[in-house]
Amino acid sequence: MKINDHYNAYLASLLRGDRAFCANVVRQALAAGMPIKTLYSELFHTSLYQVGQLWQTNQISVAAEHLATATTESVMSQVVAPTLFSHDPIGRSMIVACIANEFHQIGGRMVADISETKGWDTYFMGANTPMVDLLNMIEKQRADVLALSIAVFFQPAHAQECNRRSAQVLPGPADLAGGTNVLLGRPGTQ
Numbered sequence: 050m051k052i053n054d055h056y057n058a059y060l061a062s063l064l065r066g067d068r069a070f071c072a073n074v075v076r077q078a079l080a081a082g083m084p085i086k087t088l089y090s091e092l093f094h095t096s097l098y099q100v101g102q103l104w105q106t107n108q109i110s111v112a113a114e115h116l117a118t119a120t121t122e123s124v125m126s127q128v129v130a131p132t133l134f135s136h137d138p139i140g141r142s143m144i145v146a147c148i149a150n151e152f153h154q155i156g157g158r159m160v161a162d163i164s165e166t167k168g169w170d171t172y173f174m175g176a177n178t179p180m181v182d183l184l185n186m187i188e189k190q191r192a193d194v195l196a197l198s199i200a201v202f203f204q205p206a207h208a209q210e211c212n213r214r215s216a217q218v219l220p221g222p223a224d225l226a227g228g229t230n231v232l233l234g235r236p237g238t239q
């Protein structure tokens with residue numbers, strides 16, 4: 050199955066909030082053996098960036114953007130999530146989080162899901178995690194990696210501070226950062 054053949058119909062359904070149609074496209078892709086990484090990058094990532102573009106240029110409303118986002122999250126939970134947890138563990142763990150005031154959580158969730166299929170134990174914390182609580186969680190879980198997802202322009206300084214402080218509690222120098230706005234700088238860790 051090629052995503053290109055279904056992309057336009059999927060995007061139109063996403064903007065209408067047609068969860069049944071979107072779920073069906075994703076179900077078919079998984080049944081055809083498409084890796085989750087391909088599904089996420091070629092379908093979910095591409096369509097959400099296009100939604101962002103349409104929203105930024107006033108071609109769709111905020112409501113339509115919210116509907117498309119919620120529809121994507123719903124399909125991830127209903128169709129993709131049940132396939133994530135049957136992989137051989139590699140004995141490594143990762144916390145994936147969005148720092149305080151970062152509400153874009155889908156990119157981080159994708160990182161957690163894909164890592165889970167590679168055998169990582171992942172702790173996905175979702176949006177808007179206060180720094181103190183995140184640092185407590187890092188200390189409690191003794192995770193091998195902290196992955197921060199940063200989408201908005203006002204976040205890098207705060208993320209950098211979180212990165213610096215997490216280095217004091219993480220066992221090894223293993224922070225990752227990604228997202229639309231990545232400017233973090235522990236050398237060699239991106």
Ligand code: B12
Nearest residue numbers: 097101151152153154155156196198201202226227228229
């Ligand atoms: C949906 C959405 C929202 C939703 C998010 C809801 C949710 N449940 O997540 C809501 C309505 C909350 C929202 C709010 C805002 N948003 Co918004 N939003 C989007 C939109 C349309 C899609 C985001 C998304 O899910 N993208 C898809 C994911 C898969 O992409 P991604 O996050 O980049 O992740 C990928 C990679 O970056 C990477 N990755 C991500 N994290 C990590 C981490 C690691 C460690 C690694 C290795 C890789 C990695 O892997 C992912 C898979 O490929 C984007 C458009 C866009 N271009 O993304 C705008 C966008 C991000 N938003 C934007 C803006 C401006 C805002 C607001 C400021 C708007 C406002 N005036 O209120 C607020 C800010 C809220 C806040 N404080 O966070 C701008 C950001 C511009 C900027 N760079 O600063 C964008 C780019 C839209 C635009 N074109 O202007 N938004």
